[in-house]
Amino acid sequence: MELKLKNVSKDYGSVLAVDNVNYSMETGVYGLLGVNGAGKTTLMTMLCTVTCPSAGGITWDGDDIFELEEDYRGLLGYLPQDFGYYPDLSVFDYLMYIAALKGIPPAAAKKRIRELLDMVGLLKYRKRKMKALSGGMVRRAGIAQAMLNDHKILILDEPTAGLDPNERIRFRNLISELSEDRLVLLSTHIVSDVEYIAEQIVLMQEGRFFRTGTSEELIAGMDEEVWTCTVPRQKVNQYIQQYPVGNVKHVSGGAELRIISKTRPSENAVREAPTLEDAFLLYFGENGGDEDAAV
Template sequence: MLFMELKITNLSKDFRKTKAVNQVSYTFHSGVYGLLGINGAGKTTLMRMLTTLLNPTSGEITWDGEDVFKMDKAYRKLLGYLPQDFGVYPDFSVQDYLRYIAALKNLTPTEAKEKVQEVLLLTGMTQFKGKKMRTLSGGMKRRAGIAQAVLNDPKILVLDEPTAGLDPSERIRFRNLISELAADRIVLLSTHIVSDVESVAGQIILMKEGRFVATGTTEELIAACPDKGWLCNVPKDEVYAYHQKYRVANVKTLSDHAQLRILSQDAPMPGAVPEETSLEDVFLSYFGERSGGEDGNGMV
């Protein structure tokens, strides 16, 4: 008998002619997994299948060897989910909202009362528990979202773009919170923001056009990356030409020239200084120019 194994096998989801998720297989055990990809890569569709919100077109998802769709509520009992588009009941107070979700998660009123206080404390929302959900800021709503997701001490915590739209301090707070929650559970964190994943995820999955294009730890992905980072000083009027020829991770304009960080297998020019490859470089290497996301270039 396996313990805490969430396994996806040849999982696909088609929307008419579009393959949102295309034949992906992976096994999750306890730990934080970062699902990294640009918008439209299929991350949300995959997460919605993992949370049984969508039925796969083909393939299967199993928990300790059992089909999760057949497990039905026994599987959902293990789940905590924070969706990307996290909607709220505007007329509910934060406490009402959490108690309602607690009831849906099969917590008794006594358990719910206790647990709600606990998650309010965990997310720093205690003083806002009486506030109407409609009056909360984006960051507060996300905190309430995390709070509802962990109400039932889920074995599988699925967080879809949890830091989207948050300011840097809220984002750091979130990352710390996720790290706190990671013990003894599977945390699947989807994002297109590299630094979020880099700081908390033990395993990273790069997803592109519905497929897993690379998986591993940050170090493994960096080691496997075909490109290296090079620091090059170029005349300002040649910046465009370098953009055309190479993947440029960064441009820094100085007084008499420009300093480019270029991703390339070989030195792009004489005098180029090799630099340590980062996860951002890996991301850019796989996703190229399309990696520009809503939060800016797919990076923080």
């Protein structure tokens, strides 16, 4: 089982959204991490055959996905960042409607839907209207509709956008469970979404894959070190302009900063163990952790 991108590019006139990407994915969770405008959504729409590459090709087990057509789409579950639904339908009726569109016989659909609703924790809410669900519940209903055919490939675009911390944790646990015998590609700009569940992480910037590996490998690839130090509050802006600063915490007598630097930024600076969030800040700059950025 292999989904492979070979020299894949996509341009929209003068804008090059995806630039000569090469990568191979098998079973497991893959995290596609990048800021707004990195090209993540464009890449995912190509993997879902919504749009075609301008150059290069995408294959599934050696066959071009655009030539496979329905044979490939039958393996594919897709959750876009914003998916449409009829607000006045109940959760169960919404999933029955999607199942009908996918050609699943009613008896099989009812059985599968109950299984999925139990899996995503919505079984007791099956009669509730979609418009009455919380944001987290809507995303879980989205996962259920993406999994109706028990797909081997699950592609999720910014699946936790707008969720509260508890819903985000629940969602990550669900994705981890679903990845046991399928390929899951999760696109996000939120580091914690992929740090603990993705077996491989791809950092994407300006349409290119410029770092790939496990969380540990990406952290180990940092040349800079991470420090914490306390500085006078009036000097905080000076440090922010001079160094990548991951956190500012006001404390008695000043402000505690988490700084990325090759050299000790101040006399009282103490080395800290780096995290994936530190690596993300280093590679993507001060906007790297902007959870409100739209994609």
